[in-house]
Amino acid sequence: MTTTTTAHTNIALIKYWGKKDPQLHLPYTDSLSLTLDGYSTTTTTQFLPGRQDQVQVNGHPASPAFFQRVVNFLDLVRQVNHSQKGILVQTTNQVPTAAGLASSASGFAALAGSLNRLFQMNLTPTQLSCLARRGSGSASRSIFGGFVRWQHGTGDFDSYALPIDEHPQLPLTLLSVVFNGQAKKVSSTQGMEQAVQTSPFYPQWPQIVERDLDEMLLAIQKQDIAEIGQLAESNCLAMHALNWTARPFFTYFTAETWQLINLLPIWRQRGVLVYATVDAGPNVKLITNQETLPVVRKLVQSKFPQAQLTTLYPGPGLT
Structure with a gap:
């Protein structure tokens, strides 16, 4: 038996x-994301005759670190299903891995969905979200399409994502600007731990998230793209400020990241609707609308001719 599932990244x-x-x-705070249509992971799983697992990424054997991470997830699912069977995992990834483009979100959401079918677990979307979270926290959100809220919860069974609007009708458009598709030097897990333990401003972070999340829910309800973009940019910079104030400090930003972010207020003064959000990596996602996208793309291309640009729209949940 072979099962195949596709999941999309979220920002x-x-x-x-x-x-x-x-x-x-389990995170300290809730979060709110948008599932994207352009970056996805398709994963096929099947049982093997023996007990040895095999993991392939884009047709090649997985790196030792990623192999172990996947096997740990397979062990979790096997334990639940009282199984000792080996599993072949074949993943086709349309996202640069570990570059701050949420490859683990789509990857573990797709893996959770495929294993759900392989073991015939019949999990609900909420249960699938919990399972995907065990592989990668942000994978809990990629089970659903559109706008999604992940509630932090108190334990394994109440920390899951919930859809806010799976099929948003507003003309929200993102432009992904990839300066560097290489794996980042500081992993998200390592960066989080360092910020939590050493940034003197971390105690304020949960309050910032709570306020921004309430305001974002209102902005989505009003379909106000400018407000959505402004809140996302502000929250993003507040998050990265935790890294700059960690001891020792670190940053995922490169010179190009900074240069682009510093250009945005200038472009906005000219009447261009554009805001930025950046995950744990150097690459930027610009928030705009369909009408303004050609202007934004032209501006970015003129300043960063080497950057890889991809247009992204609100995307679907697990398929």
Whole structure:
């Protein structure tokens, strides 16, 4: 029996940064994301005759670190199903891995969905969200399409994502600007831990998220793209400020990241609707609308001719 599932990445508009339980991937705060149509992971799983697992990514054997991460997830599912069977995992990834483009979100959401079918677990979307979270926290959100809220919860069974609007009708458009598709030097897990433990401003972070999330829900309800963009940009910079104030400080931003972000207020003064959000990596997602997208794309191309640009729209949940 072979099962195949596709999941899409998501971009956190209101971010989580910090885990109160690293093993269960329980965050300190809620978060709110938008699932995107352009970046996806398709995963096929099947049982093997023996007990040895095989993991392939884009047709090649997985790196030792990623192989172990996947096997740990397979062990979790096997334990639940009282199984010792080996599993072949074949993943086709349309996202640069570990570059701050949410490859783990789509990857573990797709893996959870495929294993759900392989083991005939018949999990509900909420249960699938909990399972995907055990592989990667942000994967809990990629079970659903459109705008999604991940509630931080108190344990393994109440920390899951819920859809806010799976089929948003507003003309929200993102332009992904990839400066560097290489794996980042500081992993998200390592960066979170360092910020939580050493930034003197971390105690204020949950309050910032709570306020921004309430305001973002209103902006989505009003379909106000400018307000959505402004809140997302502000929340993003507040998150990265935790890294700059960690001891020792670190940053995911490169010179190009800074240059683009500093150009945005200038472009907005000219009447261009454009805001930025950046996950744990150097690459930027610009928030705009369909009408303004050609202007934004032309501006970015003129300043960063080497950057890889991808247009993204609100995307679907697990398929």
